[in-house]
Every structure is written in structure tokens, then in C-alpha cells.
Amino acid sequence: MYVAVKGGERAIDNAHSWLAEERRGDPAVPELSVAQIREQLALAINRVMAEGSLYDPDLAALAIKQARGDLIEAIFLIRAYRTTLPRLAAANPVDTGAMAVDRRVSATFKDLPGGQVLGPTFDYTHRLLDFALMAEGAAPVAATAPADGAPVPRVTGFLNRDGLIEPALPDDTPPPDLTREPLELPAGRPLRLQAITRGDEGFILSLAYSTQRGYGRTHAFVGELRIGAVAVECEIPELGFAVEIGEITVTECETVNQFKGSKTEPPQFTRGYGLVFGQTERKAIAMALVDRALRWQELGEDYVGAPAQDEEFVLSHCDNIQATGFLEHIKLPHYVDFQAELELVRKLRREAQTLQEAAE
Amino acid sequence: MSIVQRMAPDTPLLQVDGLTKRYGARIGCADVSFDLWPGEVLGIVGESGSGKSTLLSCLAGHQPTDAGRIRFDGRDVLAMSETERRRLARTDWAYVHQNPRDGLRMGVSAGGNVGERLMAVGARNYGDIRGKALDWLGRVEIAADRIDDRPRAFSGGMQQRLQIARNLVTGPRLVFMDEPTGGLDVSVQARLLDLLRGLVRDLGLSVIIVTHDLAVVRLLADRLMVMKSGRVVEQGLTDQVLDDPQHAYTQLLVSSVLQV
Amino acid sequence: MTDQAYNFAYLDEQTKRMIRRALLKALAVPGYQVPFASREMPMPYGWGTGGVQVTAACLTPEDVLKVIDQGADDTTNAVSIRKFFQRTAGVAVTEATGEATIIQTRHRIPEQPLKAGQILVYQVPIPEPLRFLEPRETETRKMHELEEYGLMHVKLYEDIARHGQIATSYAYPVKVEGRYVMDPSPIPKFDNPKLSVNPAIQLFGAGREQRIYALPPFCNVVSLDFDDHPFRATKAAHDCDLCGAKDSYLDEVITDDAGGRMYVCSDTDFCAGRQAAGHAGRLAAGGKA
16 A cells, blocks of 8 residues: 655654754864854855845854855845844944045055055965965964054045046935835835845856946946945934944945046046945945946946846846745745646647547 | 728827927927828838937837827827827737837747737637638738748748738727838838738728838828928928929939939 | 744734735735735745745734645645744644644645635745746736736637647636736646635735735636637546545656556645545555555
């Protein structure tokens, strides 16, 4: 006698305990602590915080540990946790002009007030495997100098003063919130920026790259890339003024792009903008390029059919948590649909065969 | 509309008054006014950039207008909601694109292409839809055994004839045509023109046809409108305009054709 | 065994209120897809997050919950979702269709007719029935607004022209109350007739696509077809080999590598109930064979 497959529950429990064992790996090797991950895999932490939309290095480290280093899985853990958090208040816009910069480079001016600050970058390292790291030697000590505390004004500000770049006018309209309202299209720039900053790094990178190769070209220069700590301030209604509640590290990229203009309007450079949690400069630059490509309509440019110009395409596909879930769901049981298709194909084949035989 | 009404209409089917479209500082078309009577074919000619295609797409509601009025059958077209306008576009109106790829569904069979407008207005009998599609394929000289083939497999002339069948199947009262013979070989053009002339006459269609080809309007159009730089410079009966052009630009246009 | 770290049924009350508003709107406009601010859930998008959010917004502590996937209570994803609500809401669960007040389902409608007071929650992967004809959301919303559904029938026409019949076997499109064309989620078309004039409330949740839609009780649902090619609900031409049922939807099970097959009810509760009542199929213990 046939007994239908049972025991889904036990199978799940067993699979999960096996997974826990695999996560730990060989018990003879010491276990990683969350603090070690936080301190030594900082760029992974940054990506998980940025795409998880939650600034908490400890939780990001825990998520990476739990996810066995699968960053999309870790982002997913953070997102699911984030859902359960109460929303206490909305912060004021961070002032990146007042950033304590660790790194600040401009590709458009050789020197400028505030200077070029390389900071801790992979740029100009030779990508040679450093076998000394395998020997777990002590880290060399980097030279330091006291912070000069001088302001680091934005490059776009210099251009703006001369009217050379489109103005970015302040707008006090509260921006819509991607995580609280359904995304409706056309979305507009604030929502686009929200979606891209938490969008998949690989996807945004490839889109940005496609604009450079001619699919919606925008002739971008990195006007400025800055990484550092900014203060987060909150309005406290009872006090009537803003109070600093903490500090976060962000990466900001402002691109200076091809100018527009006409016989009557003098030409001006245009802007693309990227702002991402943590030290995430690849993502921030890519974000600025994609932002700029998506602004074609507002700037009176032609739609050339490039993927990076297509707001609906970009926003519908940039979220890796949506993408991975839907992609992986096709491994769930589909017995019922498949059975329906099976019956249909059998029926169509029978009918085709009958017709063929009748014809012979 | 009955035949009697078509023969002796007392109001124009389409009334256009002061239609203007600008692209920034540039004029697309300016202050265009005309009436189109039931059963009448109006040709709009002019060189490329004269505003004739802009005018056609404004009339068909494909792009917004800056000023003026369009009345179809007494109803203010520009004041209509998009719902009403799109309903009109799939019932009383038809639009034949220059490139059949813009007017056909290339991934759908010839029969499906012809049947779409019928289904859009509620036809729900497969046999009837297929019968009508077969009838229309016959009228545009496409063999019945091509009904399940996709337009990709058709020649340019066949694609254009299929597009015409797809548009006319619901018996529209007003047909917009944008260079319907453009991009076809001369011999194919002649056959298509012949076919169009027959259909227009048999069905008593009202047509606005945009072309740069004076031979096309000579054959099809009752009346002619000549455009230059977005403005109408001359209009009148086709033969009158072509044989006795008054405006210097029309004279140039006509003479340049004669020289060919 | 409720997990105290989370609010009842996981979602916070604000979120539930937002979902309930969307549900009420959906019930008021049957078949219309209401956008809602879907939340990230602790299971992946595409695995029932829409259904889970709808269920969470509907659950009360007194409810009795049943979860099925492919008609079965014991498939892995059904087990996982049921456990989630046991953990976060502590509600009673059941496998008996008649005892449940809320049934969350993926891909099936239970065989046993539902009754007034019950809620059936569908998990929906792609809520837009026009999606594979027109990929743009901005355009499909316009098509719904203007009732431009000709294209939907073109697809059916093409099927008949090519195959002699409508070749859609699941997620078969329907028209609701003569107005909106709706995707009934990937249920086999065998289940389509149960959508119509059903005394239960039917709610559809698509988490990743951020849409909720609904069929209020006794609402009219018609499967799209042609007069001369009418819709037919079909299933495998077999009886259940375990309970002998002639009119239930069947799973095909491969029993050996020599072409051996058996057919069993996809609705496990229905099949078990019939067996307990003494019905037996071809391969049942003590059966005819």
C-alpha cells in the first residue's frame, strides 16, 4: 500500500539543525565572534547595513555570522528585523557638508579647499595576495596627524556659485517613504534615490556601467566623493529644537554631468547624486550615475531605450530581497500547476496524434 | 450612420479650429482649421518638417495640443477623458501607421491581429471572429491559409495590408493614415493604392491621409491641404490645387514632382 | 508558546491597520488590485509574504488556522507558515477544512465547500493578469482603468488558433462582477468555478508586488472564454487511488521507474476524511485491488 509523503515538519527541523552545524564548521577551529566580524569585515558590514536599510554594525555582524557569509541572506535577516522596529521619529536631513571626512577626492579639480584626502582606500594598492595575512601577523601602525577641523566645502558649491551647475534648490516637502507606502509609478526622484540606495550593489553597478558604455550615456565626472561621519539630529517637539542622537558613517558621491542648454538658455552642468550608509564608494558612485540617467525626462533629454533610463525597470528590479525571494520560490512545490500543464500537454498530444492518423 | 446620411450630411464629421502645437519655442503646427465631411478624403501634403505628421498625431490624440478645438461628430475631443478618447480610438477611429510594425502585434497571428479590435469591443464567438478575420484578409488580398502566420513572415506590402484590415474590421468612421505607402516598392505601392481606393469608396470612409507623395493624394484625396513650416498655405479640391496651384510653395511642390 | 518578543501575529498594529484598510477597499471594489505597503517578512518574497501579511491582519486570538500548499497540510512551506503563526500568534491550528476560520492557501481551493464566516487567503506571486501580455505596470493599470481587455482575449484566440483549445491550465484569468479581469493566483483551472458565488471571503495577497485584492462573499466570477469554446474545468481522468474520489483534483505520483503511476487527491484533508469514512480507492489498504 502507498503512503503519501509525510513528515515535512521533521524534515524541516532536521535540515535546520544540520544547517546550524554546517554554519559552525569544524569545531576544532575557534569560533568567530560578532565583534571580530564587525571589526575585520567592515565593508561587508557596510553593504549589509546599506542594503538592509538599518544602521547597526553589531546586528549586521550577527546577520553575516548567522548567514554564513551570504550577504544577501544577511541583508534579508536585517530587513525582516527592521520591519518589527517601531518608528519613533524622522531625523533631519544629514549635513554632509559638515562631515568629518576620512576620505575626500575630486576628479574635477586638482586642488581645492579642504584638499584631496585619500583615506583608507584600495585605490593604488597592487592587487597581490598578501600571504603575510595568512600568518596572522600584527597590523602595521598607520601614521596619524591631528585633524585640522577646517571645513570641507562641497565641489558642487563652487560650481553653483558661478551658475555653472544646475541649482539644487532646498525643498521642504516631506519625502515619501518607500518602506511605508507602496511604490507607485512614476515614482519621482526622492523615491528613486531611496530605492537605489538600498538596491543591490551588483545590479546598480551594472546599470551604471551600462550608461558608461553608451546605454543612456551621461558623461559623468566624479565632482566629489566623500566618506566620513555625520551627525544625526532629531527634532524634539517638547524642546522645540534639534538634538544630536548619534553619528553615522556615510559615503556621498556627487557627479557633474554633461551640460544642457539651448540658444536662449546658457548651458549648465547637471548633477547625479549618491548617498549610501557606510564606506561603500562603489555603490555611491554607481548610484549617482543611475540617478542621473533616470533624470532624462526632467532635463529634457531623449529616451534612448536604455535600461538605466527606465524608471519602472530599475525600481522594479533593484531590490535583491525581492529578487532572490521570487527567484528561489520556483523551487517550492508546484505539483498542482505542473499537473495541470501535464494533463494539458497530454491532451494536446493525443489530439494532434488523432489528427495525424486521420490524415494518413 | 445610414447611407442617406452619408450622401447628404448636414454637419461635418470632424471640425478642427485653430489647432496649435508648439515644441518649446518651435512651432509644430499653428492655427490649423478645417472641416472633414462624412465620406470625404482629405490629403495633407508638405515636405518633411512641414508639421503634417505633428498635425495628424494631435488630431488622433497621440500628443497633447496647446490651443484650438477638435470636434468629432459634435463632441469636443480635447475635453474628453482619456477613457472616452481611447474608446473612440478603438471603435469609430482607426490609425494606419507608416511602419506596419508600429500598428501590428508582431508576435500575434494575422487572424489575431485582425480580431483584436473585435474582441476589444466585446466579440466573444471564436468562429465569428475567425470568419470576419478571413473575410478581411480576403479583402486585402491575403491568402486564407496565412491566417495563423505571424506578420514577421509577411512582406512589407502584406504587413501594410494586414494593418489596414486590422484597422477597418470594426467599421470605423474616421481613418488617420500616416504615409501608408511610404517605404514600399513602387509596384507594391501601386497595388496598395488601388486597394485603398476601392476600400475607401466601398465603405464610404472619411480619411485624413498625410503624405509627401502627390501621386498618392491625386489618386485618393477629394481635398488637399498644403502645409509649410507648421501652417496651412493652401487648401482646396485636389485637382484644383494640383493643376492650378496658387501659393508659390505649392507651385514649387507640384513642379518638383513633375520634374521627377 | 507565543513568542513574546513580537507583537501578536508578528506585525505591529499600525501595519495591520494599513493592511486592513487595503482589505476593506479590496472588498469594496471586487477584483481591483489595491496597492499596499508590503513589509519585509521573515520569509522570502515569493514564499507567501503577501498571504502571511493578510492572514496576520485578519487573525484574532480566537481564530482556528489552516495552512495548505498544493492542497496539502504537510508540505514544507505550509508547515513553515503554520509554525510561524503558532509561534507569533499562538492560535489554534487545524487540518480540517470545516473547522478552520482562516485558511491560507497556495495554489488550491479546498474540495470541501467553504461556508459563510470562513476566510480563504491566497498567496499570489504575480497579481497582474495582463503582465505577460504587457510588462509595464503603468500601462496595465491604465488598461484596467479603461477596461481595455481585448488583448486578454487575443491570447485566448491565439491558443485556439494554434492548439484547437485554450491552453491555459492554471492561473486562468477571470472577470469579476463584469468589471475587473483578475488573476486567481496559480490555482488549477479545475478550481475556478469555486471562486464564484462562494459564501466565504476570499482575500488575495501579493507581498513582493505590493498588491491586495479580494472577492466578497457570493460575488460573481466568470472564467474568460469564447461562446463556442466555453471554459471547462478539467482534471486527470482518474479516480483517487486512496479514497476513490471521482471529482477531486489529483496529484500524479510516480511509483517506480517503469512507468508506474498512481493518482491521489491533492487535498490531503479531503482524502483522509473520505478514507476515515470508509471510502477506498484502487490502492488503499483493504481496497478493491
